[in-house]
Amino acid sequence: MTYKDLIKMTIEEGYIGKDFTCNGTCSKCGECCGAILPLDQEDVDKISEYVLENKIHSIAATLILENKLQCPYYTGNKEKGCAIYPARPKICKFYKCDKKGISLEEINEMQKAVPVDMWKLAKDLDKNIERKIRNEERGRRGK
Ligand code: SF4
Ligand code: SF4
Structure with a gap:
């Protein structure tokens, strides 16, 4: 699958x-x-940098039943929207449902993209945040 197929698939699945x-x-x-x-x-x-710095857990950490069809950084809340909005990936910046696609220029900017399982990424990042919190607590106790 080429990156263009992947982008097309992402748009078709989201749209x-x-x-x-x-x-x-x-x-x-x-x-x-x-x-x-x-x-x-x-x-x-x-x-990674954004969630670690701001200690933003994905919804994977709080859900009992996981809706694995949706990105784990969507808060489920129209007020809040994306929990990582300032660090959202290019595909999320480029795509909007009213324009039904993305431009060739934008596709070219994503040439190095590969399919990423957001649940796996989020769970790994959640663990890194927990590790950071534990280390900070340990550091405070050691003082
Ligand atoms: S990272 Fe993208 S797909 Fe995930 S919640 Fe934010 S805008 Fe939606
Ligand atoms: S309104 Fe925004 S979040 Fe909803 S489908 Fe369209 S681009 Fe995605």
């Missing part, structure tokens, strides 16, 4: 035939937030 925006503004409904996203290393590094 279910409706414009969910409010007159072109994203309503943060999460309908396009899939569990497998095309990410490159830059996207992964940015997300």
Whole structure:
């Protein structure tokens, strides 16, 4: 599968035939937030750094029944939307359901993308956050 196939698949899976925006503004409904996203290393590094610095757990840490069809960084809440919005990957920046696709320029920016299981990434990052918190507590006790 080429990265272009992957991007196409991501858009088709996220797109279910409706414009969910409010007159072109994203309503943060999460309908396009899939569990497998095309990410490159830059996207992964940015997300990792952001969640670790801000100690943002994914919803994988709190859900009893996991909805594994949706990205674990979607808060499930239209007010809050994406929990990692400032560090969201390129595909999330480029895609909006009212435009039904992304431009060639944007596709070219994602040439190094590979399919990433967001649940696996989120669970690994959640563990790193826990480790950081434990180390900080240990450091405080040692003082
Ligand atoms: S871009 Fe995604 S989150 Fe925003 S309104 Fe469309 S489907 Fe909902
Ligand atoms: S990173 Fe944020 S915007 Fe992108 S799919 Fe996940 S919740 Fe949606």
